[in-house]
Amino acid sequence: MKETITYIFRKPDPKFKSIEGVFNHIKAMIGLQTKTSTMHLKSLGGGLSTLWSNVSTFKRDKDTIYHITGDVHYMALVTGKKTVLTIHDVNSILKRDVIKKLYLKLFWFWLPAICVKRITVISNFTKLELEKIIPFAKHKISVVNNPVNELFAFSDYNFNQSQPRILLIGTKPNKNLEMVLKALSTIPSEIVLIGKPTDVQKKLVATLDLNFESRFNLSINEVVEEFKKSDLLCFASTYEGFGMPIIEAQAVGRPVITSNLGAMKEVAADTAYLVNPHDLNSIRLGVKEIIENRPLRQDLIKKGLQNVERFKSENVAKEYMHIYRDVSSGN
Structure with a gap:
């Protein structure tokens, strides 16, 4: 050419x-x-x-x-x-x-x-x-x-069942952060957000008394490390054109919870736990199921790694x- x-x-x-x-x-x-x-x-x-x-x-x-x-x-x-x-x-x-x-x-x-x-x-x-x-x-x-960026490579880990580190991505309205935070409020966990929360979101975190930290302006290598340090990804957006964090988490070898809508359902197929992003209880149940059901976690990790191949x-x-x-x- x-x-x-x-x-x-x-x-x-x-x-x-x-x-x-x-x-x-x-x-x-x-x-x-x-x-x-x-x-x-x-x-x-x-x-x-x-x-x-x-x-x-x-x-x-x-x-x-x-x-x-x-x-x-x-x-x-x-x-x-x-x-x-x-x-x-x-x-x-x-x-x-x-x-x-x-x-x-x-x-x-x-x-x-x-x-x-x-x-x-x-x-x-x-x-x-x-x-x-x-x-x-x-x-x-x-x-x-x-x-998927090749920096997102498989990293073995021991799942922290007593207080899992749950990774969240993004703060825009479609990222559904407020709903997800409310869903996690009754689950003992360490919540890490990649993104700078708004003042309203900060107030909600304080009200819910969450074990929460946010990280932003990260390099790609720092983002990869956050994925590796996590126990699972909760990505219950209301709208995505694609949903790259799904594939990135799967490439690292982490179980994924995502939405049963649009592109997210398409990208994840049957390799992630799908929830209704508009239903607080659906998100909460999904997170609990991942935490408590070890065979399910292992199955999602295995299927996720297979799913990554097409990307x-x-x-x-x-x-x-x-x-x-x-x-x-x-x-």
Whole structure:
């Protein structure tokens, strides 16, 4: 393939690293087969001035296949037909008032879908959501799962049944943190949150008198260590485009509790304990079952390690390489 694959990222922001983590890893794998490069945009945000700043300063190279890695979908307006666009989720972007929703649909979905050659999404759940927004471009959409970072490797441990260390991820509304904390309030445990809690969440922790700590602004190696130090992951979100912590915990060899909804159910399949994230008792029962049922824990760990195989970097890189070749050949 003669073209360079150039990955377009949003302007770096220490608060948001997930897309960068995923695609830097993919870029490294693709780079073993063909020439790659990286482009970071100069302006951050979603307003018209930001769009104009990023779009107007872009210079297209005809010998390049551009891959917009997410968040800045509007760059498809200037990257040309040889472009792959990855869309990570739909609903979290469109939860706005009517005018803002129309603006986002236009510049984040409708126009980019017309301009690009191929669109990738990270789950079948997201594909179904996206098809409702851009039915005219359904034929361009392919599912390519996110790869698990190889730093998340199996680490054996002894489960602490008397006071397990329960790992929680994220503080945004969809992470369902308040409900999860209430569910854990009657279970002797050590609760570790990766993320900076809001003032409201801090007050709730104090009210519930939990054995709780939060850690944030962590390096990827520090995040991996938190997974390894945990006894289980409780990831009962109400909405995810994918749910990467599920796979990361399974790769490390930890049992996972997650939601019986959407992408999380799809990603976990039958390899995690599924709960209703809107039902406090369902979450609580799931955690208790993991703590008290040793054969169940062992079974989930075994199935989880098997599940991780489909998210290995080399498999994901092969799927993207196939897409790049199609774009290169004009298919």
